[in-house]
Amino acid sequence: MFLRRSITAVAAATALCAVTAPAAQAAGSSSRAISGPPASAATEKKLPAGLYGKADPKYDGVWRQSMALLALDAAGAVPARKAVDWLAGQQCDDGSFTAYRADTGTTCDEKKTPGDTNATAAAVQALSAVGGQDAPVRKALAWLRSVQNKDGGWGYNPGSPSDANSVSVVVGALAAAGEQPEKAVKGGKSPYDALASLQLGCDAGKAKRGAFAYQPGKDGELAANDDATAAAVLAGAGSGMQAEKPSGRSAEAKPLECGKGDAGDGKPLGRDEAAGAGAAYLASVLEKNGHHLLAVTPGAEGEPDYGNTADAVIALAAGGHRAEARESLNWLAAKLDSWDKSEGDPAAVAGVMLAVHATGGDAATLKGTKLLDRLVATGPEPARMPDEKQATGAEKDEDDGAVLRWSLLGAGLAAGVGAGFLISARRKRQGQ
The missing domain is CATH 1.20.5 (Single alpha-helices involved in coiled-coils or other helix-helix interfaces)
Known part of the structure; x- marks a missing residue:
């Protein structure tokens, strides 16, 4: 969710996602749901029947399918078997997933299309949610562990430097599969150690404290990145993209306190404190902008970033900060139809559905907008919709x-x- 949006934005300018994706994300992003150029009639005819979305899936097929399955499950719908089979069938022999495999009958080429940690982790989350996919989930987790960096994190492709977004989506995969992310240790470091190294502390300006960088700059400097911060906050909550429905009272997002020997002394914060500080930064930015995030990609600077705003809602809600999350969800509800991707882009629609779910609402709708219907219109009809009664044992008898x-x-x-x-x-x- 938090990284895939940048991939297709740079796809037209490069044929090597492994190099450009991190650079694009470090600079910022404007729309997670970008899924390549509009599909021609010829392209649409070639798309698999089980796939969601009509655009070219070359750069986001696995990602958008994973998002769609997560959102369907969150709404109480049962995905079509062919939709689940399509996603599981994208897996390579080593357990990894790439962005998209047009021909699953051929062996994956690690040199041309190396394993994609984001696609793999997203697929794990989706397959874990729908159930009945233990074997591919185990293989994918084994591959993710094998490519973990010595700092405890993950990069977009094996061997690339760790980044906040990739670490987050893998943490979500571990959590979705019922594992404890903090126990995924490499070189004595956990994913939370990798994230802690990317957080701005008390040596940063007050407005930036608690934020996370995507990756360090050339000289090791950290630049606050709103999307990376949302990703890190979600990881800090130990949650995947399909966050559990909230319970209890909403928690206040408290900013980083300095002058007490915490981050000011160069000592990284603990997991909960780091997530809380990140949430406070995120909440302050949302409030400053009128409860939404702004795009920073060239040509779209200053415009509303709908996808990142949905990400922020999920992250804040997962961390227990539901009051702040609902403010931004209300903004999304009011502005949704202004987003050109809110109708036919499955990843975009699914992201909003997951935001509704995270705040305790019915993922199928948002303020009268039938999100589930919009998602279903982009792909195969679910095996069962949430309003379709499933016979109980007595009724069946x-x-x-x-x-x-x-x-x-x-x-x-x-x-x-x-x-x-x-x-x-x-x-x-x-x-x-």
Whole structure:
């Protein structure tokens, strides 16, 4: 969710995602749901029947499918089998996933299309949510552990420097699979150690304290990145993109306190303190901008960033800061139709659905907008919609009994009719 949006923005300018994606994200991003150029009629005909979205899936097929399945599950719908099978079928033999495999009958080429930690982690979250996919989930987690960096984090591709967004989506995968992210240790470092190294502390300006950088700059400097901060806050909550529905009272997002020997002394904050400080920074930025985040990509600077705002809602809600999250969700509800991707882009629609779910609402709708219907319109019809009643065991037994009774009755009638024909035929023969 927090990194994929930048990939297709640079896809037209490069054929090597592994190099450009981190650079694009470090500079900022404007729309997670960008999914390549509009699909031509020829492209649409070639798209798999189980895939959500009509645009070219080259750069985001696995990501948007994962988002769609997560949102369907959050709304109480049961995805179509072919939709789940399509995602599981994208897995490479080593357990990884790439952005998209047009031909799953060929072996993945690690040199041309190296494993994608973001796509792999997103797929793990989705397959864990829908259930019945233990084998591919285990293989994917094993691959993710094998490419973990010595600082405890992950980069976009194996061997690339750790970044806040990649670390977050992998933490979400571990959590979704029922594992404890803090126990995923490499070189004595956990994912939270990697995130702590990216957080701005008391040596930063007051307005930036608590924020997270995407990656360090050339000289090791850290620049606050709103999307990376949302990602780190979600990871700090130990949650994936499908955050659990909230319980209890909303917690206040408290800013980083300096002058007490914490980050001011160069000592990283603990997981909870780091997430709380990040949430406070995020909440302050949202309030300053009128409860939404702003785009920073070239040509879109200063415009509303709908996708990142949805990310922020999920992160704040997962951290227990529901009051701040709902303010931004209300903004999304009011401005949703101004977003050109809110109709036909499955990742965009799914992101908003997951934001609604995280704040305790019905993921199928937002202030009268039927989000689930919009998502379903982009792909295969779910096996069951949330409003379709699933028969209980007793009801099934009753139905089976009714079928049996009608079958017996039908058999009796048929037997009676048959006997009538036999009697009639016998009489005719006797009368001859």
